[in-house]
Amino acid sequence: MLKSVPAWLFDYKLELTAEEAELVKTYKIGERQMTTYAHGDGTDGGITIREAVAGNKGHCFKELSHLYAARDGLINGCELLRNYLLEILEIRAGGGERTVEFSLHPQQVGQAAPGASQASTSPAAL
DSSP: OOOOOOOOOEOOOOOOOOOHHHHHHHOOTTTTTEEEEOTTSEEEEEEHHHHHHHHHEEESSSSSHHHHHHHHHHHHHHHHHHHHHHHHHHHHHHHHHHHOOOOSSSTTTOOOTTOEEEEEEESSOO
C-alpha cells in the first residue's frame, strides 16, 4: 500500500539591477547566506545570494512550516542585502560619515555622579 505524503514546492528568483549585480560581483558577496532553513530529515539547508539570483523552481518541502521559514528568511535576507548595497553606494558617493559620542566617564543608570546633588521629584518641587 502506498502512503501519500504532501509536498510543498517553493519557487524563487532574486532579480538584481545591473548596478546591484555589479556590486555583488565587485565585493564578492555571492556566496553569503541569505537564509538557512531546516529540512524534514533533520538537516539544514541554505540559500546564498548567488543561488537566489540563479533562482530555483520546485524546491520541495515536506512541511509547510519549513517552507514558510525559508520564504520568510529569504525575504529578510533580501531586505538585508538591499540595505547593505545601499550602504556601499552611500559610502562610494562620499557619504556615510557618522559621529558617535561616548562619555569619558559613563554613569550607571539610577546613580548620580559623585558630588552631584539629588533633584527632588516631589510635586512641590515641580
